[in-house]
Amino acid sequence: MHPDSFSADLIAARIDTAAERIAPWIRCTPVEHTGFLSRLIGGEVQMKLENHQITASFKARGAFNALLAMDADQRRRGVVTSSTGNHANAMAHAMPLLGIQGEIWVPETVSPVKRAQLEMRGAHLKLVGGDPGEVEALARQEAERTGRVYVSPYNDHDVVAGQGTIARELLEQLGDFDEILVPVGGGGLISGISAYLKAHRPAIKVTGVLPENSPVISESVKAGQLFEVPWTESLSDATVGWAEHGSITFPMCRDWVDDWILVSEARIRESLKMNIDMHSMLVEGAGALAGGALLADPARFAGRRVVLLICGARIAASTLAKVLAAG
Amino acid sequence: MHPDSFSADLIAARIDTAAERIAPWIRCTPVEHTGFLSRLIGGEVQMKLENHQITASFKARGAFNALLAMDADQRRRGVVTSSTGNHANAMAHAMPLLGIQGEIWVPETVSPVKRAQLEMRGAHLKLVGGDPGEVEALARQEAERTGRVYVSPYNDHDVVAGQGTIARELLEQLGDFDEILVPVGGGGLISGISAYLKAHRPAIKVTGVLPENSPVISESVKAGQLFEVPWTESLSDATVGWAEHGSITFPMCRDWVDDWILVSEARIRESLKMNIDMHSMLVEGAGALAGGALLADPARFAGRRVVLLICGARIAASTLAKVLAAG
Numbered sequence: 001m002h003p004d005s006f007s008a009d010l011i012a013a014r015i016d017t018a019a020e021r022i023a024p025w026i027r028c029t030p031v032e033h034t035g036f037l038s039r040l041i042g043g044e045v046q047m048k049l050e051n052h053q054i055t056a057s058f059k060a061r062g063a064f065n066a067l068l069a070m071d072a073d074q075r076r077r078g079v080v081t082s083s084t085g086n087h088a089n090a091m092a093h094a095m096p097l098l099g100i101q102g103e104i105w106v107p108e109t110v111s112p113v114k115r116a117q118l119e120m121r122g123a124h125l126k127l128v129g130g131d132p133g134e135v136e137a138l139a140r141q142e143a144e145r146t147g148r149v150y151v152s153p154y155n156d157h158d159v160v161a162g163q164g165t166i167a168r169e170l171l172e173q174l175g176d177f178d179e180i181l182v183p184v185g186g187g188g189l190i191s192g193i194s195a196y197l198k199a200h201r202p203a204i205k206v207t208g209v210l211p212e213n214s215p216v217i218s219e220s221v222k223a224g225q226l227f228e229v230p231w232t233e234s235l236s237d238a239t240v241g242w243a244e245h246g247s248i249t250f251p252m253c254r255d256w257v258d259d260w261i262l263v264s265e266a267r268i269r270e271s272l273k274m275n276i277d278m279h280s281m282l283v284e285g286a287g288a289l290a291g292g293a294l295l296a297d298p299a300r301f302a303g304r305r306v307v308l309l310i311c312g313a314r315i316a317a318s319t320l321a322k323v324l325a326a327g
Numbered sequence: 328m329h330p331d332s333f334s335a336d337l338i339a340a341r342i343d344t345a346a347e348r349i350a351p352w353i354r355c356t357p358v359e360h361t362g363f364l365s366r367l368i369g370g371e372v373q374m375k376l377e378n379h380q381i382t383a384s385f386k387a388r389g390a391f392n393a394l395l396a397m398d399a400d401q402r403r404r405g406v407v408t409s410s411t412g413n414h415a416n417a418m419a420h421a422m423p424l425l426g427i428q429g430e431i432w433v434p435e436t437v438s439p440v441k442r443a444q445l446e447m448r449g450a451h452l453k454l455v456g457g458d459p460g461e462v463e464a465l466a467r468q469e470a471e472r473t474g475r476v477y478v479s480p481y482n483d484h485d486v487v488a489g490q491g492t493i494a495r496e497l498l499e500q501l502g503d504f505d506e507i508l509v510p511v512g513g514g515g516l517i518s519g520i521s522a523y524l525k526a527h528r529p530a531i532k533v534t535g536v537l538p539e540n541s542p543v544i545s546e547s548v549k550a551g552q553l554f555e556v557p558w559t560e561s562l563s564d565a566t567v568g569w570a571e572h573g574s575i576t577f578p579m580c581r582d583w584v585d586d587w588i589l590v591s592e593a594r595i596r597e598s599l600k601m602n603i604d605m606h607s608m609l610v611e612g613a614g615a616l617a618g619g620a621l622l623a624d625p626a627r628f629a630g631r632r633v634v635l636l637i638c639g640a641r642i643a644a645s646t647l648a649k650v651l652a653a654g
Contacts, residue, residue: 027357030354030379035447035448036447052357054359056607120363120605121362122362273644276644276647277443278444278447280378280609280611280640280641281383281609281640282607282640315607317603317604317651318651320603320647320651324645324648325652
């Protein structure tokens with residue numbers, strides 16, 4: 001990896017290229033003002049609705065950009081990817097539209113609903129034993145062995161550039177604001193967004209939001225290196241677990257993210273319900289993180305113009321039933 | 328009412344005017360292909376996502392069109408409207424943006440969540456005893472007494488024209504299709520849509536979908552006149568109850584709607600859950616009607632290109648909890 005790859009200006013230029021490349025395939029998602037949260041904090045709160053993106057998550061941006069960035073020979077050979085979640089769903093959506101073959105490696109413990117969604121899209125699944133990190137490593141090895149491109153859910157410059165197109169859209173839609181709250185798992189989303197904002201509007205504060213149960217990137221940044229931070233399950237299942245060793249997202253998070261907020265499971269549940277009652281929209285656990293941060297500490301945001309990145313809506317009805325029953 | 332008001336061509340022209348007028352204020356909502364329902368029926372199923380419209384329902388279209396159609400004097404005097412639901416929410420959203428004052432008359436039995444949503448938007452509510460039909464009649468009398476415009480949720484040419492802009496968008500987005508399934512309560516939505524399609528693409532079949540528990544318009548059409556069809560509560564709460572005596576929507580439904588399908592409560596619940604699991608989106612009961620019709624009788628749609636109008640997403644978390652707990 002050339003060190004210049006980590007210049008915010010260079011990544012911002014890749015994001016501009018990505019935005020034009022993926023435009024025919026993705027939705028320019030709305031920004032919606034929330035009266036409820038604005039009153040709560042005594043400021044102005046806008047929501048960027050990637051829960052209404054095609055495939056119901058921002059991951060469609062990175063998936064399309066990675067596939068469209070491939071040359072003719074790479075496209076002909078096809079791809080391997082691994083994910084149980086939103087990245088897999090986005091890849092399964094994008095591959096047939098672009099006429100690219102590929103395998104999606106998923107842990108054999110994948111839920112029946114997620115499997116049905118992938119199969120609905122005609123995905124070629126490979127069920128593998130092991131935890132998500134192990135499946136990721138095996139899929140990468142298989143791609144290398146067979147001369148195919150491996151498309152990581154976050155550890156990939158084209159994926160990061162695709163996710164960063166959200167920041168470009170936001171600046172067009174909103175002009176200026178003070179702070180953006182971005183959910184963080186492997187860090188692909190916040191890396192792209194912070195690169196673009198540092199390049200174009202460095203005064204905007206970029207804050208990562210994570211579940212208390214899995215503060216992998218924030219603890220790693222504190223420690224100065226990626227390490228195996230203990231984590232447990234969270235309703236925000238899209239943001240749990242370890243980032244791949246040597247992930248390109250680590251130095252980006254270390255250098256460009258201004259603050260970190262950890263959100264409790266209770267606040268994630270509260271935010272999810274609030275989004276149904278006050279905004280009439282479905283969010284998954286990770287999509288509820290930013291709202292949960294406001295509910296937990298409204299005073300921190302007093303007088304500010306805040307953007308919440310609502311990253312996705314992929315939650316099973318059975319999981320939602322449990323959240324709503326919890327009262 | 329001049330009889331020409333019921334010409335599909337004239338209403339289609341009003342819809343073209345409305346589309347340009349409301350464009351800065353509403354979202355051109357996505358059309359989304361569903362692999363799951365396409366396989367189920369052995370055809371091609373697209374969903375028009377008015378659940379992702381601003382205010383989470385198509386009602387924003389009619390509300391903005393009615394308000395923007397008023398002259399300066401009418402705007403200065405302000406409006407009266409009545410609704411407990413999506414029309415009230417849309418009016419409460421639109422009025423402050425357009426600088427128009429108004430009162431929203433709601434039954435005093437309105438749910439706390441609906442009241443909180445309206446108050447979040449700064450609405451001036453007037454709580455009145457009586458069922459929704461009685462409140463509607465009182466609000467209309469009050470508007471006449473005070474020289475203000477009454478904006479009916481459905482019995483209004485500008486409201487019908489606003490809702491009809493959905494059909495214009497659909498023809499731009501999809502070109503051709505065979506049939507569209509449209510939820511029907513007071514009939515404002517299907518009147519606008521069927522007028523536009525009869526004027527521009529008369530071969531497209533327009534089918535009204537209603538809850539079995541409240542087949543008011545379909546039974547009235549069968550009988551040849553609007554009458555007080557018995558009805559009970561439904562999960563599709565936005566489509567229950569009587570249409571106002573003499574409603575302009577009755578002759579439109581009678582002349583332009585090609586077929587009617589009644590949907591059971593069990594199928595509405597099943598469709599609502601299916602939309603969470605397979606499409607990762609929130610729909611209210613009325614938004615689940617069209618999908619419920621496909622789940623109940625897939626064979627009826629075999630080989631067809633069908634559009635489902637997903638009309639809204641405004642469902643309380645407490646109601647959703649009961650639906651999901653019902654298993």
